[in-house]
Amino acid sequence: MTQDPIASELKYTPIDTIPEIAAGVRNAFNSHKTKSIDYRLLQLRKLYWGVKDNEAALIKACKQDLGKGEFETYLAEIDWCTNDIVFATQNLQSWMKDESAQDIPLANKLLSPRIRKDPLGAILIIGTYNFPVNLSFTPLVGAIAAGCTAILKPSESAPAVAKVMQHIIETSLDVSCFGVVQGAVPETSALLEEKWDKIFYTGSANVGKIIAKKAAETLTPVTLELGGRNPAIVTKNANVQLAAKRLLWGKIMNAGQVCISQNYIMVDKEILAPFIVELKVTMKTFFPNGIKDSDDYARIINGKQWLRLKSMLDSTKGQIIMGGDMDESQRYMEPTVVLVDSPNDPLVAEESFGPLIPILPVEDLDTAIRIANEVHRTPLGLYPFGNKRETDQIMRETQSGGVSVNDALFHGTIPTLPFGGVGDSGQGAYRGRSSFDCFTHRRSVTTTPGWMEGLLDVRYPPYEGKLAKFKKMSELKPNFDRDGKVKFSVISYILSLGAGNTTGGLVRYAMVLLAAFGIKQYMDGRLNEEGAPLLRGIVFDVDGTLCMALNRIPKSTDILDHIHSLPQPTQDEAQTAIRAIERAAMAEQEPQPGLNELITYLESRNVRMGLCTRNFDAPVTHLLQTFLPGKTFFPIITRDFRPPKPDPAGILQIAQAWNLEDGAGSLIMVGDSIDDMTAGYRAGAATVLLSCEENEELEKHEYTGLAVRRLDDLVGILEKGFEEGIERRKGDGQGEARTH
Numbered sequence: 001m002t003q004d005p006i007a008s009e010l011k012y013t014p015i016d017t018i019p020e021i022a023a024g025v026r027n028a029f030n031s032h033k034t035k036s037i038d039y040r041l042l043q044l045r046k047l048y049w050g051v052k053d054n055e056a057a058l059i060k061a062c063k064q065d066l067g068k069g070e071f072e073t074y075l076a077e078i079d080w081c082t083n084d085i086v087f088a089t090q091n092l093q094s095w096m097k098d099e100s101a102q103d104i105p106l107a108n109k110l111l112s113p114r115i116r117k118d119p120l121g122a123i124l125i126i127g128t129y130n131f132p133v134n135l136s137f138t139p140l141v142g143a144i145a146a147g148c149t150a151i152l153k154p155s156e157s158a159p160a161v162a163k164v165m166q167h168i169i170e171t172s173l174d175v176s177c178f179g180v181v182q183g184a185v186p187e188t189s190a191l192l193e194e195k196w197d198k199i200f201y202t203g204s205a206n207v208g209k210i211i212a213k214k215a216a217e218t219l220t221p222v223t224l225e226l227g228g229r230n231p232a233i234v235t236k237n238a239n240v241q242l243a244a245k246r247l248l249w250g251k252i253m254n255a256g257q258v259c260i261s262q263n264y265i266m267v268d269k270e271i272l273a274p275f276i277v278e279l280k281v282t283m284k285t286f287f288p289n290g291i292k293d294s295d296d297y298a299r300i301i302n303g304k305q306w307l308r309l310k311s312m313l314d315s316t317k318g319q320i321i322m323g324g325d326m327d328e329s330q331r332y333m334e335p336t337v338v339l340v341d342s343p344n345d346p347l348v349a350e351e352s353f354g355p356l357i358p359i360l361p362v363e364d365l366d367t368a369i370r371i372a373n374e375v376h377r378t379p380l381g382l383y384p385f386g387n388k389r390e391t392d393q394i395m396r397e398t399q400s401g402g403v404s405v406n407d408a409l410f411h412g413t414i415p416t417l418p419f420g421g422v423g424d425s426g427q428g429a430y431r432g433r434s435s436f437d438c439f440t441h442r443r444s445v446t447t448t449p450g451w452m453e454g455l456l457d458v459r460y461p462p463y464e465g466k467l468a469k470f471k472k473m474s475e476l477k478p479n480f481d482r483d484g485k486v487k488f489s490v491i492s493y494i495l496s497l498g499a500g501n502t503t504g505g506l507v508r509y510a511m512v513l514l515a516a517f518g519i520k521q522y523m524d525g526r527l528n529e530e531g532a533p534l535l536r537g538i539v540f541d542v543d544g545t546l547c548m549a550l551n552r553i554p555k556s557t558d559i560l561d562h563i564h565s566l567p568q569p570t571q572d573e574a575q576t577a578i579r580a581i582e583r584a585a586m587a588e589q590e591p592q593p594g595l596n597e598l599i600t601y602l603e604s605r606n607v608r609m610g611l612c613t614r615n616f617d618a619p620v621t622h623l624l625q626t627f628l629p630g631k632t633f634f635p636i637i638t639r640d641f642r643p644p645k646p647d648p649a650g651i652l653q654i655a656q657a658w659n660l661e662d663g664a665g666s667l668i669m670v671g672d673s674i675d676d677m678t679a680g681y682r683a684g685a686a687t688v689l690l691s692c693e694e695n696e697e698l699e700k701h702e703y704t705g706l707a708v709r710r711l712d713d714l715v716g717i718l719e720k721g722f723e724e725g726i727e728r729r730k731g732d733g734q735g736e737a738r739t740h
Contacts, residue, residue, distance in 0.1 A: 088144075111446040264357075312350065
């Protein structure tokens with residue numbers, strides 16, 4: 001940065017220029033320049049770098065205004081805003097898309113009902129001082145993402161931060177669409193005299209009422225982020241140590257100037273003493289060298305607020321049991337725990353918005369819930385500590401803007417979770433996607449095609465004779481009687497599978513059919529009627545099996561030997577080998593008629609087909625594509641599958657990769673030699689021998705398998721295997737793998 005934006009004094013915006021400023025952003029919105037996604041993304045990206053480039057200035061300003069340490073400023077101000085911007089840029093395209101309308105009757109779906117996301121217009125954002133960057137820029141990010149123009153009015157109580165934010169906006173954003181008005185009550189009042197499409201305010205309930213009243217004069221919608229007398233309830237079953245630690249953290253953050261921190265704590269009398277002890281222990285843990293000189297503890301925003309807090313502490317009838325140290329010159333106030341005996345005590349009945357921690361002992365949970373509802377029925381936050389039954393009861397019998405169960409204000413620290421009040425603690429919500437929605441009008445749209453005119457005739461006069469037709473088209477039949485009891489029809493229940501309506505029934509039928517299909521597929525691939533594992537994988541030795549089946553070329557053909565001798569054949573070498581194989585194939589005869597039948601059959605049974613060769617590359621691939629067009633293989637390539645004797649580990653590798661069970665039923669090895677038979681058997685696979693020459697040798701070999709001469713025979717054998725199962729039997733040192 002070339003200049004320090006904090007160095008100069010904060011200059012208030014001249015009141016007589018405010019109408020022109022407001023008109024400028026209204027006119028800019030009416031030019032439609034902010035509506036494109038490219039414009040929105042550009043402004044968000046520029047704002048990101050504006051914040052990053054002025055990070056040091058923001059840290060310095062927060063220290064000057066609030067005494068915030070660098071860690072807290074980065075955590076709750078800078079990092080929050082930059083992450084919010086990045087999240088918006090990553091999701092804006094999906095947010096802007098039209099949504100299909102929900103719960104539309106079938107007849108009305110012909111009109112393509114949908115929800116369009118339109119920006120509201122010119123927005124006024126009135127910020128606050130406790131988190132001056134976060135609570136000003138976060139709604140601004142939502143306004144930019146939604147396609148609006150905006151004016152930011154920062155809090156005059158944090159003047160250093162206000163100057164830095166103005167510098168960021170004026171040097172980073174399109175100043176015809178986004179601007180800053182500085183000032184106090186007069187300037188804010190002048191802004192409220194202007195017409196806005198929405199007003200977003202964060203601050204006290206008293207000022208919120210003034211803004212809501214003024215906005216009502218022009219029917220301007222508002223989002224109000226206020227505060228409340230937020231209760232924390234610690235039951236006798238709570239973890240006392242965790243409750244004390246987490247609630248104390250909620251009050252030392254920003255010196256308690258947090259709208260959602262607990263205003264008072266109700267503690268079951270049974271655990272009051274240990275709870276207080278844990279508070280004291282935790283305080284020493286948090287600040288081992290004392291709190292006043294710690295860089296991790298902030299200061300009260302100004303002298304006015306410091307005196308207000310001191311007055312509250314002076315007026316309490318409670319007993320200070322921890323803290324109480326103060327220094328007006330530094331605007332310092334130590335976190336102070338006060339034991340009170342009445343919900344009417346000023347520390348409970350009023351919102352402190354500072355580091356005051358009143359504790360009110362209660363007899364039981366029901367009493368705590370009753371008091372919470374009496375003190376403030378709709379607070380901004382609620383913090384129950386206890387077991388699940390107790391915390392569920394607290395949430396069921398109270399209201400609040402948000403809840404952090406077994407924690408302090410944590411729900412308000414999740415940047416993508418909607419945040420807002422209820423009742424007099426606020427209205428509306430923002431953060432993450434909700435910030436976009438906050439400044440967006442969900443516009444319902446339909447498109448009526450011309451060909452529907454005949455269907456729409458019922459709506460045109462004259463209406464004589466059309467009422468019965470209209471009722472038939474539109475009237476919904478209730479599923480309840482005059483006493484409010486639901487009617488039950490066995491036939492309707494069965495036809496809709498318990499869904500209660502036609503649409504739900506169709507969905508459930510579809511789910512049942514999908515489930516049935518999935519189960520069938522699973523069972524087909526797992527077990528037959530007798531529980532024997534079914535064929536799930538088949539491995540072909542390429543040399544002898546497929547080549548012989550395709551074109552009857554002997555496996556010792558010089559061409560194949562040449563292919564196997566090439567570690568990485570060049571394109572020319574591969575093409576030469578392919579052409580030689582094709583010529584030899586055509587010279588001999590067409591592929592066996594059973595080949596396609598075999599492959600098609602295996603595909604129909606979801607059997608994985610593997611090919612074993614030392615060089616599974618272009619020649620072999622082209623060969624398969626030539627003779628088996630459109631067929632699907634799942635090759636697991638076993639390099640050097642047979643050097644120089646068959647390697648059972650190669651087949652085992654394939655079986656493990658396919659997650660096949662060990663045993664003859666799940667994997668078959670198809671080869672053309674005794675060596676193939678041996679390798680397959682040792683690997684636990686059933687073996688099938690396609691051979692014209694070595695059948696007699698099988699009789700002499702210790703491992704026996706099935707020998708066939710034609711592929712048609714193999715299909716028949718496999719079909720029988722699926723019906724009856726495939727088993728493997730072993731004898732004393734002798735074995736027999738067979739298909740039957």
